Amino acid sequence: MVPVQPPLPPPIPPGAVTVPDPVPDRDAEPAAEGALARSQAARRRRVLDATLQLAAAGGFDAVQMRDVAAAADVALGTVYRYFASKERLLLEAMAEQQADLRAYLEVHPPREPTPAARVVSVLRGANHSLREFPDVTAAMVRSFGTAQIENADIVRRVTEIMTGIITSAIHAPERRAATENEVRVARILMQVWLSSLNGWVCGVDGPDRVDDDLAAAAALLLP
Amino acid sequence: MVPVQPPLPPPIPPGAVTVPDPVPDRDAEPAAEGALARSQAARRRRVLDATLQLAAAGGFDAVQMRDVAAAADVALGTVYRYFASKERLLLEAMAEQQADLRAYLEVHPPREPTPAARVVSVLRGANHSLREFPDVTAAMVRSFGTAQIENADIVRRVTEIMTGIITSAIHAPERRAATENEVRVARILMQVWLSSLNGWVCGVDGPDRVDDDLAAAAALLLP
DNA sequence: GCGAAAATCAGAACGTGTTCCAATTCCGAT
DNA sequence: ATCGGAATTGGAACACGTTCTGATTTTCGC
Numbered sequence: 448m449v450p451v452q453p454p455l456p457p458p459i460p461p462g463a464v465t466v467p468d469p470v471p472d473r474d475a476e477p478a479a480e481g482a483l484a485r486s487q488a489a490r491r492r493r494v495l496d497a498t499l500q501l502a503a504a505g506g507f508d509a510v511q512m513r514d515v516a517a518a519a520d521v522a523l524g525t526v527y528r529y530f531a532s533k534e535r536l537l538l539e540a541m542a543e544q545q546a547d548l549r550a551y552l553e554v555h556p557p558r559e560p561t562p563a564a565r566v567v568s569v570l571r572g573a574n575h576s577l578r579e580f581p582d583v584t585a586a587m588v589r590s591f592g593t594a595q596i597e598n599a600d601i602v603r604r605v606t607e608i609m610t611g612i613i614t615s616a617i618h619a620p621e622r623r624a625a626t627e628n629e630v631r632v633a634r635i636l637m638q639v640w641l642s643s644l645n646g647w648v649c650g651v652d653g654p655d656r657v658d659d660d661l662a663a664a665a666a667l668l669l670p
Numbered sequence: 671m672v673p674v675q676p677p678l679p680p681p682i683p684p685g686a687v688t689v690p691d692p693v694p695d696r697d698a699e700p701a702a703e704g705a706l707a708r709s710q711a712a713r714r715r716r717v718l719d720a721t722l723q724l725a726a727a728g729g730f731d732a733v734q735m736r737d738v739a740a741a742a743d744v745a746l747g748t749v750y751r752y753f754a755s756k757e758r759l760l761l762e763a764m765a766e767q768q769a770d771l772r773a774y775l776e777v778h779p780p781r782e783p784t785p786a787a788r789v790v791s792v793l794r795g796a797n798h799s800l801r802e803f804p805d806v807t808a809a810m811v812r813s814f815g816t817a818q819i820e821n822a823d824i825v826r827r828v829t830e831i832m833t834g835i836i837t838s839a840i841h842a843p844e845r846r847a848a849t850e851n852e853v854r855v856a857r858i859l860m861q862v863w864l865s866s867l868n869g870w871v872c873g874v875d876g877p878d879r880v881d882d883d884l885a886a887a888a889a890l891l892l893p
Numbered sequence: 894g895c896g897a898a899a900a901t902c903a904g905a906a907c908g909t910g911t912t913c914c915a916a917t918t919c920c921g922a923t
Numbered sequence: 924a925t926c927g928g929a930a931t932t933g934g935a936a937c938a939c940g941t942t943c944t945g946a947t948t949t950t951c952g953c
Contacts, residue, residue, distance in 0.1 A: 455735040456671075481950075481951075482680055486949085486950090487900085490901095508939095511938095511939065511940085512939075512941080513939080513940090514941060521901080521902090522901060522902040522903065522904090523901085523902090523903085523904085524901075524902070524904095524905095524942085525900080525901060525902075527940095527941070527942080528900080528901085532940080532941080533939095533940065533941090534936085539881055586933090589815070589816055591815070592812070592814070592815020592816050592817075592868065593812055593816045594815075594868075595872065595873075596872065596873035599872055599873040599874050600870070602869075602872050602874050603874050606869070606874065629884050631890070632890065634883070635858070635862055635883075635886070635887050635890070637865075637885070638861055638862045638864075638865030638866065639858055639861045639862070639865075639867075641861075641865050642860075642861035642862075642864050643861065644826075645815065645817075645864075646829070648824050649817040649818065649819065649821070649822055650819035650822040651822050651825050651826050651829065660857070660858075660861070663854050663858070664858050665776050667854070667855065667858070667890075668890055668891070704920075704921075709919090709920095709930095710930085713931095731909095734908095734909065734910085735909075735910060735911080736910090744931085744932090745931060745932045745933065745934090746911090746932090746933085746934090747912085747913085747914095747931075747932070747933085747934095748931060748932075750910095750912080750932085751930080755910080755911080756909095756911090758912065843899080855934080888904070
């Protein structure tokens, strides 16, 4: 079992949190020009980094909005200008993490011969990374489980990314549209994944259970 | 599709909340004798009823501990003596609801000819009831999704009841031990169920999606 | 450069979950 | 009937997410 090396980004290299890269605010936006946009992107990034840093230390409860603001060197009100709630903040971080995983897998698709083996390989790799920062995972999964209507958009984005990752694994390395049935199976696997993660971060099951659940489901649902 | 009639208990007949039945505190405890135990059981019940009543009105946010205490005619501290947190309060209500469903199904097992059809029938019936009180469902599912380590026991209880309901449906009406494979399948279906409910209460999907997801999963996993 | 508009800041303030405490009431054994 | 201990009460107090406000700074079009 080759552990897919760096699927999820580490929650933060503990130094260098000031003035990171001037990426555009969200993925897919045409990179607004001025200095404002630049400093805003930097601020947003600092807030997200501070969030991950705090979550890595003590999980959901350690992500206190006043601390996030302080660590990001930003006023509390500014945090709320960028992220409408603590929940949203963590969900955006989760979406970013999943998007990073997807990007990584596009460069390093799984090589196993069968769909089931590929799916298991990808998800094991992801879980491996999640297990290295259990508190970050717990914070994100918990936010996911608490989600309200006002965050439906990010929740949807996260589930779509996860489903996309799984469908890609099903028919990787060939890149073609997924069949209707593949999408159904991928959705089920994503649901199993989320529920299983929830069971883990709640302390109901050990972390291995996540891998086991997914392996069992993949074996039953995929050739 | 015969909607299984009253699988989940209605959140409360809006009247008659004072001094309900003196059932023993939890299921399976030998009904302690004295007046103390009796009044305690009544108190506990009032608190749970008040919780459901408030949840039915406005969901998770409407269940405010001070209001629960007032509605149950009990001091705030007493609520916390019985339920260590708001989350726990809602999870215990959820466990009770699921236990009621299980009890109902023992009397009215599904009659369909195939395991898949029986499972779909049972879960559709349950969903039908859940949809009648969406705010109650949302409150419970949300508590489930937020669960912490200190509530691992109830979370486990709930998942076990749900899994048990599904395994029973798989091989109902004959009552025998479930095979290892049936348990695996039941667990996957339970996870799909929970995830799907989460998607519904988050506003990501419509309520029909829950039925659809379960039907699709059952079709893929069961004969 | 200059002025208007937007963004940010610092901090107060509010609501709700949770904890704590002193006073009181209730139960059960003597 | 009474005493001791446990349960309950009413309410204050605290923590943290969230909102609000007025002052200050930054950005951009002129």
